[in-house]
Amino acid sequence: MGAPTPPTERTQAIVATFPAKENHTPGSNWSLQDVNVATTLTDGELLVEMLATGICHSDLSLTSSPRMPYPRIAGHEGAGHIKTLGPNMANKELKVGDPVLLSFMHCGKCPYCLKGRPSQCVAFMANLPGRPGVFSSAKGEDGEGTSGEDIIGGFFGQSSFARLSVVQESCVVPAKDLVKDDQELKLFSPLGCGYQTGAGAVLNIAKPSKEASIVVAGLGGVGLAAIMAAKIVNCKEIIGLDRLPSRMQICKDLGATHSIDTSSITDLSKTMKDAANGGRGPDFFIDTTGAPAVLEAGFQALAPGGTMVFIGADMNPANGWAPDYRPVMSRSLKLIGCVEGDSEPAKFVPELVKYYREGRFPIDKMTQYYKAADFKTALHDMHSGDAIKAVLEW
Ligand SMILES: [Zn+2]
Ligand SMILES: [Zn+2]
Known part of the structure; x- marks a missing residue:
């Protein structure tokens, strides 16, 4: 008997495999797969049920580099609802079911974070590679694929190219007072990066x-x-x-x-x-x-x-x-x-929402929505210029 397997939940995610060296087209190594996500949370982690994720160019560039670990799950413009709160959340106001917008991860303790410049956080580079132990492969319902192989998560502390993901609290911009409905939550998903x-x-x-x-x-x-x-x-x-x-x-x-x-x-x-x-x-x-x-x-x-x-x-x-x-x-x-x-997302994202409400930041004019399963169409449209900002719906 081996060690007991930690609890997981089955979900779907866009998994990037090691990019082929020859003529790699960004995104050509992505596929929508069944995966398992670890549901045992540690301090300051949440499980977020994703509603939408914007596609940003860093998702493509950081899944095209052979220097990154693979297989991995990108996505860093997530929007969704809190499914589970981990222990010791800093923000005691967060509740299960609350809508959240997701931005980059930062330590909150270094001199840059403390002076309101978290994009210069000493730990900022940890956003890029992600970390093991979040996702693992699952056989599809047709019995295809492998099972139990580690898949890197935690990209920008969120890996939001997954229907259900483990998110770091420092990524979270509480959205309960920012959005009127789910449609707005989707529209606002790219506020946290692009x-x-x-x-x-x-x-x-x-x-x-x-x-x-x-x-x-x-x-x-x-x-x-x-x-x-x-x-x-x-x-x-x-x-x-x-x-x-x-x-x-x-x-x-x-x-x-x-x-x-x-x-x-x-x-x-x-x-x-x-x-x-x-x-x-x-x-x-x-x-x-x-x-x-x-x-x-x-x-x-x-x-x-x-x-x-x-x-x-x-x-x-x-x-x-x-x-x-x-x-x-x-x-x-x-x-x-x-x-x-150079944003402090918890302050700047609400400011951008205010501009949107005043008609001065009309992002609805430049957003196109795609089902997550149609991500290849989204990538094609981004490449051709037909889509300015592609947002995937989960
Ligand atoms: Zn910091
Ligand atoms: Zn980005």
């Missing part, structure tokens, strides 16, 4: 004035959230830039004063410079693309004293970009990194 990152890049990091001219490069969910935030500030010039012609209209609908379709121009830097501040260039360049050519063009276009904010990153070491420090010095430029919009 939307707070884009909006926070403007409202928490760049902090432009009304007189500022701002360029946002890359008009996915993150970039369009940055456009809406620049409109909340009412910046003088808000310039959206993308290679998809279909994004020109939506960025204007959401507040951009100009748009630049990079698929039809030759000198990107000059086009940006000409469009901003009467030819002096933008005061802020917010990049969500991580594309070296776009980064260099934005860097060259910046007005004196201008600020560049980095949100996107191409993880392929061959696609790096490094600025010349001399113009940084002589033109008094500022280059700032952005993780999660």
Whole structure:
């Protein structure tokens, strides 16, 4: 007789296997499977019954890297209801059945967490690999598949690509007073990563004035959230830039004063410079693309004293970009990194919900819903540009 097996519950999840090295298409190693989730909770853990999960680019990049452990379950824009509370929850107000929105995990004790900057938490990197002991494989009802093999969970403390998951309390944004119904809970699922990152890049990091001219490069969910935030500030010039012609209209609908379709121009830097501040260039360049050519063009276009904010990153070491420090010095430029919009989710997510209610953060215009089983269609639509923000329903 071996040790008794700890209690588990059967659920379904999108499991990523080790990515094939050759021609790996992000997401091609994902499949919806029956799995078992461990139901014995330790301090500060909850079981959350997921209602919806947004798909963020980090779900794809962090299941495409051979340096991560596999098989694993991603998902870090979860929204759902508390099924079980573990022992010693810090927030005594949380109740079984409460709706919750999920964001990133942080320790809550380090100097960065204590000064309200949890995205710089000393333990932030623990969000990326996840941890063993949360999920295990289960044979399907047809008897197919293996049973009992460990599957890594705890991605961003939540692994919300699962109908039922173990979540760390530090991820939780209580939503009882934020949402009117389940439909809103689904709509708000990406607030905890993509939307707070884009909006926070403007409202928490760049902090432009009304007189500022701002360029946002890359008009996915993150970039369009940055456009809406620049409109909340009412910046003088808000310039959206993308290679998809279909994004020109939506960025204007959401507040951009100009748009630049990079698929039809030759000198990107000059086009940006000409469009901003009467030819002096933008005061802020917010990049969500991580594309070296776009980064260099934005860097060259910046007005004196201008600020560049980095949100996107191409993880392929061959696609790096490094600025010349001399113009940084002589033109008094500022280059700032952005993780999660430097947000404190428990405070910033409710602020974004308030903007949504005021009609100033209309995320409903850019959200498309898919059944979790149709995640491949969602990925296809994200890739083609047909979907701006894909949300999976469980
Ligand atoms: Zn911390
Ligand atoms: Zn994300």
